[in-house]
Amino acid sequence: MSHAVSYRVMILEDDPSMAELLGHVVRQLWAGSRVSTFSDVPSALKHWYEHKADLVLVDWTLPGENGTAFLDVVHREAPLTRRVMISGNVDKQVVIEARKVGVDGFIAKPFQIQDVMQRLAAIMAVPKSSLTGDALREPLPDFLRREIQRGQFGLPVTGKLRLNADGSQHDPAETLQLWRQHPAPLARLIGAANTGAYNLDGRAIESFTEAVKLLGFQTANTLIQGLAMQPGSDIQHPLLQDLVKEFLNDSLRIAAIATRLARAAGAPPDPCINAAMLFRMGELACLQLIQRWVTAGGEPEEAECRHELAKHAPEVGNLLKMQWRLPLNLRVRVGAMYSLQPGTVKVDRIIMRIAGLVLSQGERKEIRRLLGRIGFDGDQINAFMDEWYPPAMRA
Missing domain, CATH: 1.10.3210.10 (Hypothetical protein af1432)
Structure with missing residues (x-):
């Protein structure tokens, strides 16, 4: 039975969107890795002293002091920890400073995701891992219950x-x-x-x-x-x-x-x-x-x-x-498509409920009643029903 490789990874990056993206890259490479993100050197150092890490990804430019202050500590205390510097500035001085703290790799912004994945995989000297049938051979209901408990959700990008x-x-x-x-x-x-x-x-x-x-x-x-x-x-x-x-x-x-x-x-x-x-x-x-x-x-x-x-x-x-x-x-409007709270008078929520009823082929009398609540007269109600329901389906 094979298992996906996992690591303890620290990401020191003050741009939340960039930190999130790098976290996804790490998890894509090594399923199950424990990823911790930080936006400043003091908070990263506190975590480091308590937990250490196998890999650190550190931005050059940070609030207060640059990332080399953190890398210097890692370099002295844990020489086996892999260290990667990330910077939008690739001039000679930055490269020299990065070398002083023993970086294993340098990633320049902006970057292509596939390039970063290949670079990190090479630095850690392991192939890109993925889930395998042997590792997670379980019934779908059991898998879903476990994943929902973990609470790591997303939406398809297709x-x-x-x-x-x-x-x-x-x-x-x-x-x-x-x-x-x-x-x-x-x-x-x-x-x-x-x-x-x-x-x-x-x-x-x-x-x-x-x-x-x-x-x-x-x-x-x-x-x-x-x-x-x-x-x-x-x-x-x-x-x-x-x-x-x-x-x-x-x-x-x-x-x-x-x-x-x-x-x-x-x-x-x-x-x-x-x-x-x-x-x-x-x-x-x-x-x-x-x-x-x-x-x-x-x-x-x-x-x-x-x-x-x-x-x-x-x-x-x-x-x-x-x-x-x-x-x-916004959440309430989404919920209104499934049910409407008694006494609701807001037009946008009533509209969403009508739309939800039409999609589900709900009670036509209820639709007519709600159309009246948003100001439709008899002719407008009939026109709406003609537009969205075939004659055989109209009440």
Whole structure:
């Protein structure tokens, strides 16, 4: 039985998106590695003295003092620990300083992910590892329960979105349009914009445009690359690919319904569109977990997959929304597609509930009642039902 190699790894990097990306690179190389990230030398040193590490990745430019202060300690106390310097400055003086503290490798920013992976694998002198069927041969329900308890969730990065996340240069306008049409970047960027690392005044950011403006295009692109590096992010099994398409189409249909309703009701459509794109967050996150199981040697069956998705998607979706720090109003809009709290009067939430009912072919009388609550008259209600229901299905 083979086991994936794992290491204790410290990442000293003050850019949270870059630290997250490097963490994904390490886990992609060595499944099960314990990765700790730090933004300043004092906190990194405290952890080092208590736990040490097999590999340290250290940025040159840090708040207070540069990364060589930390590398110097590691060099003196643990010569067998591998040390890698990361810097956007590659002039001669930086290289000289890095050599003084015995670095094993130097990575220049900006970098290509595959180049970094190859460089780190060579430094650690082990091949890139992956999960094997022998290591994780267990029933899908058991695997999902264990992975959900671990709480390491993500969303699939597939198709054009995956090609766009390879680190190459792309037209920013086209890239932003692609991001806003996919749940993974939309949720990840809005969530990141609501964390203290980027949002210093604590103002809730619900708009995709606002989120990208706050983060900056380069940071946003780094975060998307990090998503693409997560295990299972690349959905490869045909059955799982079909399920991803099905759930993405559900979101697109909800978005179309919500847009139509919002415009007719005189409400801004963007908040509803954002919520619609996150409608199947839980299912998509579970499919990423199932792809990890498939990579480990499992063979999925449609009936079992759908059963497990129905069982776990609500919990996983809620955990991921909280984990990624999505703002409360956005989470409530997403929840409204499944159920509406009694006494709700906010138009955006009623719109999302109507859209959810239409998608699930819910009670038509309830839809008519809710349409009336957002100001539709009899003719508008009939026109909406004509638009979204065949005559044989209308009440």
